[in-house]
Amino acid sequence: MSQARSIRENPRLAGPQDLRKPETWVHVMLVVNSGAALGVLAANRDWRFFFAEFFELAVLIEPVTLASLAMLGLGSSWLARLPRWLGAVLVVLLVLLVMAAVRGFFAATHLIEPEAAGFSRASLWVVIGVALVLGWFEMSGRARSPALAEARLLALTARIRPHFLFNALNAVLGVMRSDPRRAETALEELADLFRVLMRENADLVPLSEEILVARQYINLERLRLGERVRVRWDMTACPPDPLVPPLMLQPLLENAVYHGIEPATEPGEITIRFERTDSRLRMELSNPMSAADSHKHGNQMALNNIRERLMLFFDLEATMTTQVSAGRFHVAIEFPYRPVAQR
Amino acid sequence: MSDTLRLLLVDDEAPARARLRDLLGDIAGEVPSTVVAEAADGFAALERAQAGDLDVALIDIRMPGMDGVELARHLARLPTSPAVIFVTAFDQYAVQAFELAALDYLVKPVRAPALPMP
Numbered sequence: 001m002s003q004a005r006s007i008r009e010n011p012r013l014a015g016p017q018d019l020r021k022p023e024t025w026v027h028v029m030l031v032v033n034s035g036a037a038l039g040v041l042a043a044n045r046d047w048r049f050f051f052a053e054f055f056e057l058a059v060l061i062e063p064v065t066l067a068s069l070a071m072l073g074l075g076s077s078w079l080a081r082l083p084r085w086l087g088a089v090l091v092v093l094l095v096l097l098v099m100a101a102v103r104g105f106f107a108a109t110h111l112i113e114p115e116a117a118g119f120s121r122a123s124l125w126v127v128i129g130v131a132l133v134l135g136w137f138e139m140s141g142r143a144r145s146p147a148l149a150e151a152r153l154l155a156l157t158a159r160i161r162p163h164f165l166f167n168a169l170n171a172v173l174g175v176m177r178s179d180p181r182r183a184e185t186a187l188e189e190l191a192d193l194f195r196v197l198m199r200e201n202a203d204l205v206p207l208s209e210e211i212l213v214a215r216q217y218i219n220l221e222r223l224r225l226g227e228r229v230r231v232r233w234d235m236t237a238c239p240p241d242p243l244v245p246p247l248m249l250q251p252l253l254e255n256a257v258y259h260g261i262e263p264a265t266e267p268g269e270i271t272i273r274f275e276r277t278d279s280r281l282r283m284e285l286s287n288p289m290s291a292a293d294s295h296k297h298g299n300q301m302a303l304n305n306i307r308e309r310l311m312l313f314f315d316l317e318a319t320m321t322t323q324v325s326a327g328r329f330h331v332a333i334e335f336p337y338r339p340v341a342q343r
Numbered sequence: 344m345s346d347t348l349r350l351l352l353v354d355d356e357a358p359a360r361a362r363l364r365d366l367l368g369d370i371a372g373e374v375p376s377t378v379v380a381e382a383a384d385g386f387a388a389l390e391r392a393q394a395g396d397l398d399v400a401l402i403d404i405r406m407p408g409m410d411g412v413e414l415a416r417h418l419a420r421l422p423t424s425p426a427v428i429f430v431t432a433f434d435q436y437a438v439q440a441f442e443l444a445a446l447d448y449l450v451k452p453v454r455a456p457a458l459p460m461p
Contacts, residue, residue, distance in 0.1 A: 170356075174358020
C-alpha cells in the first residue's frame with residue numbers, strides 16, 4: 001500500500017517511465033509485440049499462416065527488444081540528462097545496433113537464416129517501433145506529471161459555490177447593527193475559511209483542522225438559518241488524529257445544508273461519523289432529503305469534484321458511495337488510515 | 344391608509360428581516376413606517392395578514408414551504424389585502440412578480456436608496 005501524504009507522492013504520478021522498473025518492460029514488450037502482430041496481420045495473405053509468420057518475427061524482435069531494454073536501463077540516468085532529440089536518436093541507433101548484432105548472431109550460428117535483403121526493411125521497423133514507444137512515453141509522462149495533477153487539484157478546490165459567499169455576506173449585513181460582535185466573528189470565520197481555501201491543499205491534513213473548518217462553516221450558516229441547522233458528530237470510533245484529505249468535509253456539509261436544510265421548513269439534522277476499521281478510515285455524512293429540493297443537479301457536481309480529488313490523493317484506494325434511505329441522503333468516503341504521529 | 348405605513352416582513356432568514364428593519368429605520372424620516380409583524384414562512388404570514396391591519400407586505404421570494412410568489416397569490420384573495428413588495432436575490436423573478444400585480448421588487452442585498460415607498 002502506498003503511504004503518500006501528498007498528491008506529489010502519489011506513485012502513479014511519479015515522473016516519466018523508469019526503464020529499470022519491470023512494469024515498464026512489460027509495457028514496452030506489449031507495445032512492440034502488438035505493433036508486430038498488427039504488421040504481420042496487415043501483410044498476412046492467409047489467416048492460417050498468421051501464427052507461423054508472427055512467430056518467425058517474434059524470434060527476432062524479442063531478443064532485440066529485451067537486449068535494448070537492458071542496455072537502455074543501464075544507461076537511463078545518463079540518457080535522461082541529454083536533450084530529448086539527442087536521446088531519441090541515440091536510442092534508435094542503439095536498437096539498430098542490437099538488431100544488427102542479433103541478426104549477425106543468428107546468421108553465424110545458422111539457427112535462423114534471416115534474408116539478407118531484409119536488413120533495411122527491419123531497420124525501418126525498428127525506427128517506427130522506437131518512435132512509437134518514445135512517443136507513448138512522452139504522452140503518458142505528460143498526463144501523469146505531478147505539476148498537472150496539482151493544477152487540476154487547484155482548479156477543483158477553487159470551485160466553491162458563490163451562493164455560499166453571497167448568503168454569508170447578506171447574513172453579516174443583517175446582524176451588523178443589532179449584534180456588531182456577532183458580525184465581527186462571522187467575518188473572521190469567513191476570512192479563516194477563505195484562508196484555508198487559498199492555501200495549497202496538496203497535502204493531507206490532521207482531521208482536527210478539517211473539523212475546525214467545518215465548525216466555522218456551520219457557525220456561518222447558523223447566523224442565517226439559526227436552529228434549522230443541527231449537526232451531530234459521532235467520533236467514538238475515530239482514532240485521535242488521523243490524516244485526511246483537505247477540504248472534503250466542508251463541501252459535503254455545504255452540500256447537505258444546500259440540499260437538505262435550506263429547502264425544508266422544519267429543522268434538520270446532519271450527522272457525521274468517523275470510524276476506523278483496521279487500515280482504513282471511513283467517514284459517513286447524512287442529511288434529510290427535501291422533496292422540495294430544486295437543485296438536484298448541483299449535488300452531482302459537488303460530489304464528482306470530491307470524488308476526483310480523492311482519486312488524486314489515493315487513486316483506487318479511496319471509495320465514495322452515496323445512497324438514499326429512509327428519507328435521508330447518505331454519503332460514505334473510505335480511504336487508507338494514516339495517523340498524524342507517523343509524519 | 345394612515346400616515347404611518349403598517350408593515351409585515353416575511354423572510355425565512357432572521358438576519359434578512361433585521362437588515363430590512365434597519366434600513367426602514369434609516370428612511371423613517373421620509374417614509375414613516377412601523378413593522379407590525381414578522382413571519383419566517385408563508386403560512387405564518389398568511390395567518391397574520393387575515394387581521395387586515397397591514398398596508399404593505401415585504402416578502403422574500405425564495406422560502407421553504409410556501410414561497411413568496413404563492414404567498415402573494417393568497418394575500419391577493421384576502422378581503423383587505425396588503426400591497427406586496429418582493430425582496431429577492433434573483434432578478435429572474437421580477438417579471439413574475441409584476442404579473443402578480445406586485446407594487447415593486449427589491450433586489451437583495453437591499454440598500455437604502457432602493458427603498459422609497461409609495
